[in-house]
Amino acid sequence: MLSGQRVHHRWPGFGYSSDPMTTTAPRSPGTYHSRSRVTRKRVLLAAAGLVLVLVGYTIGRLQGGSSSPAVAAPPVVSPVPSSASSASEVPSPSPSPSPTVEEPKGGTDAYSTIQAENSTNQQGTESQDTEDDGGGKNIGWINRGDWLRFDQVNFSGTPATQFAARVASDVGDGVQGRIELRLDSLGGTPIGTITVGNMGGWQKWQTMTTGITPTTGLHTLYVTFASDSGTEFLNLNYFAFSH
Incomplete structure (x- = not known):
């Protein structure tokens, strides 16, 4: 080993010198390229996510005007005027006119x-000639079983309910007779009856009345006479009906 020269020792597995003054060797270019690609991928994913969020927000604004879920509004029911009839309503029948x-x-x-x-x-x-007010004649010598017939007596459409007769009698005390009114037949049921007795003379006239079965229309009227004795008991001058 020469004096004044620094000897460098390299240890296996390491790329730098054991000498503290020795500068670490730079990393290979491939290491930096790998990290750069990972970083770019992360940036692109983040940008894509942001784009999706913006697109979703925009669609929500266009559909409902808000990012909140849209809630269906209740249907609006238009009020029906009280005078209007519904389609299912059955119209009330018109009242029948009076007959x-x-x-x-x-x-x-x-x-x-x-x-x-x-x-x-x-x-x-x-x-016979009568002495009653107004003069004229009356019917006399009336006995049981006798009758008078009057054709086409018009009672009109308003019912008759009363009958009045102008009568006189001088029959013996305790003797009574009856005037009976029948319609359309001598054998019909009487619609009214007047019972008469002694009135003090054959020309002592009185008006007697009775109620009758309500009667309308055009009829043949039979005025029949009845009594419990066989003697003449009545004179009859005139009669009339009323409502």
Whole structure:
């Protein structure tokens, strides 16, 4: 070994000198290139992630105006005016008009004064001059089983409910007879009855009334007479109906 010269010792596996004054040898260029590529990859991934976030944010703004999830709004129901009917509503039926009562025409007015002597037909009776107010004639000698018939008596469309007769009698005490009103048949059920007795004379006139079954329309009227005795019991001057 020469004097004044520094000897360098190299140890296996290391690239530098054991001499503290010796400078470390530089790393190979391949090491720096590898680290540079890793760094670039990380930067690119970070940029790609940022781009995805921005794209997602932009799409959310375009769809709902907010990055928050969109919540469906409840449907808006338009109010229906109270006067409008729904399609399923069944219209109320219109009220039926009241039936029109047809007024019968012609015949003898039941509400006028009907003279007994003007009957269309009769059985067992006779007429005579009357002493009643107004004069004229009355029907007399009336006994049980006798009757008077009056054709086409017009009761109109408004029901008759009352009957009044002008009568006189001088029958014996305790004897009574009946005036019965029948429609359209001598055998029909009476619609009204007046019971008469002694009135003090055959020309002592009184007006007697009774209620009857409500009657309308055009009818043949039978005025029939009945009593429990076989004696004449009644004179009849006139009669009329009323509501």
